Each structure stands twice: as structure tokens, then as C-alpha cells.
Amino acid sequence: MKFLDYAPAPESQALLGLKTDYGLFINGEFTAGRGTPFQTINPATEQQIAMIATANEADVDAAVAAARHAYDGVWSRLSGSDRGKYLFRIARLVQERARELAVAETLDNGKPIKETRDVDIPLVAAWFFYYAGWADKLDHAGVGPNPASLGVAAQVIPWNFPLMMLAWKIAPALAAGNTVVLKPAETTSLTALLFAEILQQADLPAGVVNIITGAGSTGQTLVNHPGVNKVAFTGSTSVGRAIARSVAGTDKKVSLELGGKGANIVFDDAPIDQAIEGIVRGIFFNQGHVCCAGSRLLVQESIHDDVIDRLKRSMQTLRLGDPLDKNTDIGAINSAEQLARIRELSELGQREGAERWSADCVIPTTGFWFAPTIFTNVSTSHRIARDEIFGPVLSVLTFRTPAEAIAKANNTPYGLSAGIWSDKGSRILAVADKLRAGVIWANTFNQFDPSSPFGGYKESGYGREGGRHGLAAYLKPAVRTGSRSAAAVHATPVTKKSTSAKKAAK
Amino acid sequence: MNRLAIPKTYKLYIGGKFPRSESGRVYEVLSHKGEFLANAAKGSRKDARDAVVAARSALGGWAGATAYNRGQVLYRIAELLEGRRSQFIDEIMSCEGVNAAAASAQVDEAIDRWVWYAGWADKYVQVAGNANPVSGPFFNLSVPEPTGIVAIIAPQSAESLLGLVSAIAPALVAGNTVVVVANESAPLPAISLGEVLATSDVPGGVVNIVTGSPAEIAPWLASHADVNALDLVGAGDLDWVELQISAADTLKRVLPPETGADAAAPALSRILAFTELKTVWHTKAIL
Secondary structure: OOOOOOOOOEOOOOOOOOOOEEOEEEOOEEEOOOOOOEEEEEOOOOEEEEEEOOOOHHHHHHHHHHHHHHHHHOHHHOOHHHHHHHHHHHHHHHHHOHHHHHHHHHHHHOOOHHHHHHHHHHHHHHHHHHHHHHOOOHHHOOOOOOOEEOOEEEEEOOOOOHHHHHHHHHHHHHHOOOEEEEEOOOOOOHHHHHHHHHHHHOOOOOOOEEEOOOOHHHHHHHHOOOOOOEEEEEOOHHHHHHHHHHOOOOOOEEEEEOOOOOEEEEOOOOOHHHHHHHHHHHHHHHHHOOOOOOOEEEEEHHHHHHHHHHHHHHHHOOOEOOOOEOOOOEOOOOOHHHHHHHHHHHHHHHHOOOEEEEOOOOOOOOOOOOOOEEEEOOOOOOHHHHOOOOOOEEEEEEEOOHHHHHHHHHOOOOOOEEEEEOOOHHHHHHHHHHOOOOEEEEOOOOOOOOOOOEOOOHHHEEOOEOHHHHHHOOEEOOOOOOOOOOOOHHHOOOOOOOHHHHHHHO | OOOOOOOOOEOOEEOOEOOOOOOOOEEEEEOOOOOEEEEEEOOOHHHHHHHHHHHHHHHHHHHHOOHHHHHHHHHHHHHHHHHOHHHHHHHHHHHHOOOHHHHHHHHHHHHHHHHHHHHHOOOHHHHHOEEEOOOOOEEEEEEEEEOOEEEEEOOOOOOHHHHHHHHHHHHHHOOOEEEEEOOOOOOHHHHHHHHHHHHOOOOOOOEEEEOOOHHHHHHHHHHOOOOOEEEOOOOOOOOHHHHHHHHHHHOOEEEOOOOOOOOOOOOHHHHHOOEEEEEEEEEOOOO
């Protein structure tokens, strides 16, 4: 070791008390799944962490039945303030067990401990704390006075932010008065099951939250179950499409948070050091496993070479390796399958004529790893400029005028996120107006907050998570007498001539 | 001696113009008593696609207009409708077979509905948007924006004018552009509304009206990749689940069919159904 090298600084695993086998969490208790159990591995070492149960159709039925029973018998009858108190308890328990959850998440997912410790788990607690306060204030959610909950929510979440996605789903659902059946991603079930223990500690009534594990087919059975009233899904656009098809003709309310190919636009007057940091944060945060990643860098032609030089210098300082090490910036790719996809698209990028450059870092011999990579000379028709890679791979394009930047940024079926880097406030506002994306970061990137709505335009899905709008996604207007319930009561115009007003008055 | 009347040729309304169907087809519109009223254009797949092209090219201008301006343009439609009351009353009476009082009440309500929705244009953003108190040095604002092109199957049952207005007005408020398939059996008020739109300040292409068979045209609109949203309010008698399934290919926003007297009742939720919430994080300097 040389004088200026970092000594290893791994976070201790001593506070983990993991079991060797995990069952399904149904009706407040862990039960064995009736499908074939599977192993969950540490993607940094490929070592098994635990065995996870698979829920088969009968298990899904049982979980939905438990959620329905809890909805009818307990949760829908509880006062908003009592629902809120349970959510506050959960927020506090997450804070108390934050380090344990962070270590478990890093083990199971492969993301650096500094991210789970400083971003994922704090946001989980914040999400529950935020929505806890909403539970007794639903009249202000924006769907009219005295809104109604939906019933049983089926929630299917991805592997990139396992516990954070769980919080995004469960917190607003419970605050609004729904009960939940949640299926975590196959490769990252562990923290959801630790969360089930937290629910036991919080003494949440049995069946209000049920957590069932398994592969995609378990999720499919769950969202297609006739007993669910709401489907909330975060994941790929192709699965989102399949869900949109399968719920056609039903009255299930749906939120879909799908893929993205976010444009990060750097103008020539940008604060350049912050922009470089933001580009790195935009694409290499969480190994690029981020649906809203800034995976397309649009840089103004006049500063292209300077930006690329600085970006490469910055990328050379990124430390790839043991996710549990507190100095690690780039952790492991979550699965062999995902690594194969990143490799495939990167090789395609080279074949299509883009110029590949990767940071020079030592790749560990076991586990799944991919060095931070950028492609220059990318054109808009290249697959690496169109397809979501979902890895630490940045495609760089150039533009000359703001109009060209906007046209290129919007030239995608996706519409989840975008970034703007400029020192000129009026330009930021004008460009932000023209971008067809649900979340836009100006002179920052990848910021999240429970009070801030998140979700996409176009094929990035519909519905919002976070904020008042994320709460409304789990509510419906008060039931009116008469044939029609879709219109909020307060929205009906009251005029002498209005027949609808007359009917409402009858 | 009675003067010989000059009957009107009823055509489509696409891109601010009144073309015949490119297919050359027409269908007979009959009165309630079975008398011949007119040959209406029987719109085709190509007409629907032309309408989508017109709606796309009009979108930037309409969505980019100020809210005050959109509100005034929508209000202007009510003004012009008021001046053409008798024409619409006649058409409704002959198409729907209702008496003058009922036709007159329908026109009144259609006019009032334009006024109600026009007033929302510069308010819905305030009601549905939000300033968000995030934990950090950011100014964080959420604002609803138009979804894009909304394809609408207008209500097919009674009250042809009111049904049409109730379906298209809310989509227009936010700045969407519209392709609407009119009431098949009572299309005359729809085309006359097109004449009102053409002579008001609504830019060409913002509203495109196709007459003909909803069962034939709707699948082309539901599967059209450049359509962003689908309002099936009047599609109750069609195979609307199939339409919804085909709309899922490009993840269109879909509103389901509505039936009964309260179908397409005026509501803020109808405006918001065709909006997308945009959240922008602006960095604050640390002083």
C-alpha cells in the first residue's frame, strides 16, 4: 500500500441477524411458500445470503384474502390519525434500524454502503414520516372532500432501490387507507422481509401489509388477481405495457413508473465543475441502475472537448469495488443477467461506430462488475442513444442551439427525467417548459424527496409517486348517489340550467 | 310560392378545413322519423390519420398559448354558439326527434359548459399544481401540462351536441389537441360545431371532427402511435376493452366509457385526466 492509497474500510456485518431461510409474510406471520424456494446472492461475491420462498397462486390468493380481510375488518375502519400513528411508528423503527437495513441492502443489491446509508434508507424513513402526516388530512389530497380508499393494492417493485421503492409504494397506500400485497424483485427480497419484522415490531394489524416473494410470474399472478383494486408497478416499460393490457376493462386503478432515457443538457455557460459532478451523479449513481438516470449527455458543441476531458478525469477517481467499503463509489451490478445486457448494448454501441472509453479500474475476480463507461460520437439513431441500458454507461451527443437540444432531448418514446445545466435562469425556465419529462433537475440531478411528485410522460408510464399527487393515486372521490362517480363532487358546476346539478340535488 | 331551400353538404372538419372523406364514402343521415336529412362523410382510416397529423401540427401553438388566451378562445366559442342557437336547435330536433324546448335546453347547456370550461384554463394549474417543501436548497414546483393529442369517441346516445362539447372542451382547456369521432346517428350538430370552431379563434387542427362509424375508426386511433390519450366516453357499445388493450402498446392515457344521464358530467377531473404533472427542481445558491 502506498502513502496516499485508501485503506480498506468495510462496514461491519456484525449487526445483521439474518436467517438462512425466509418465508412469505402473510396476515402478520411468516409462512412457508408453496413454490420452489430460490437463493438470493450477494452480487459482489456471488455467495448465497439466504433462501427465499416462492409464492405460488394459492399463496397469492391467501395474501390477497388476508389484505381484503384486514381492509374490511380493521384498516378501513381505523381513524386517519390512528393509521398515521402506525406510519410514524414505522418511520421511527426504520430510523432505529437504519444501519442494519443499509448493510443488508448493500449485501443483497450490490450498491455502495455510502448510498444505502446516506440516500436509500434515510429516504425510506422520510417517506413514511411524510405520508404518516397525510393519513388524517385526506380532504386536502386534491380529490374532493371525504375521499375514499380503493381497497387492496397490489404492488410490484424493482431491484434497483429495493427498500426505497417499497416505501414509495406502501407509505401512501396505507396513509390513504388501503391494504397492501407487495412483491419485491426476485434478486432483492431481503430488506422487504426485514421490513416485515419492523411491521411486527410496530404491531401493525395483521394482513394490512403482506409481502410475497418470487419471480415475475408471482408478480403477474398478483396484478391479475381479481381481488385487487389498485396496481402499482415500477419496472420495465415492456412489463408495464403487459400490465396496462391485462387490466384493460377492469376498474383497477393503475400507476406505472417505467423506463427512461433521460437527457442531461449542458449549456456552454454551465457552472462546469458542478456540471461534471452532476453528470457523474446522473449516470454513475447506483451503477446507473436508475430509471431516471441522465444516460444521454447533450453537451453544447463549443464545450464538448473540455467537458469530456474533465469528465474522464473525474471518472478516473471513481472507486469500484467492495460495496460494503465506505470509500466505494461504484458497487456491483445487481445480477449476471443485467451485466449481460449492459455488455451486449455496449458492444453494440462500438459496432455502431460510437467511441468507447472506460475508466481504468481493477475489476474484482468474483461478482458482477462493469467499469464506468462513456461513448462519444453517438448519433441519435444509435441503439445506445435510444435503449435504456440501466448500467454505468453514458452516451454523449452534441448540440448547437437550445432548440436543437430540446428536439434531441425529446426524441425518445420515454419521458421520465431530464437535467439542465446553465447559469442563466431565464434559459433554464424556458428549456424546462419545453422538455417532455416528468422530473427535471436544473443544476442538480437525481434528487428525491417524499414531498416531490415523481413519474413520467409518454412511455415512461403514468401516475405520480411522492407528494400530494402520490397520495391521490391511492384515493377516489367520495361516492355520490347516482350513476356516475368519476367526477369529484366539488367540481360539478352549480348553475340553474345545469341538469347535472339538478340531478345531484335530487 | 315557397322558395326552394339550399341544403348543406356536411363534410369532415380536419386541420381547419372541411374536406370530404378521402374514401369518397358517405352515409345517409336520417331524421327520427326516417326521413333523409343529409349525406354525411363516412370517415376512413386515412381521414383519422390525417386528423392526427393536423392535431400534432397544431399542438405546439395551442399548448404554448397563454392560459388567458386559451380561456378567451374557448369563451369565444360560446359567444358564437349563442348566435347560432336556432341552427343547432333545428338540427338537434331533426336528428334526435326532440321538441323545441328540449333542443333549446340542450343548446343552452352546451353553451354554458363551454363557459364553465373556458374559465378553468387559467386556474386548473393553480388548483392541481404544487410548490413542494423538499429537504434541501431547492425551489421545487409541480405543474400540470397537456398530455398531447387526445382521441375521443363522442357520446353516441341522446344529446349529440352536449355530449360532443362535454367530451372535447375539457381536453382543450389544458392545451391538448383533439381528434373526435362524432355521434354516428346524429352527426349534423358536430359538423355545424366545426363551422363554429372554424369561424371562432380556435386555430385549425386544434379540434378535428370525423364523422362515420366509431366501430371502424376507433381501432385506428387507439393503436395510432402519435395519439397520446384516448377518451372512450362514448365507446360503451364498441369492443372498448380491445381498444384499451391496443392503446396499451404506447401506454396511452385512457378514460373508460360512461353511460347514463351523467355521462361526461363537467368535472375538473376530466381536465386533469389529460394532463401530465411536471416537477422541476431549481437549485438555490447557498448564501
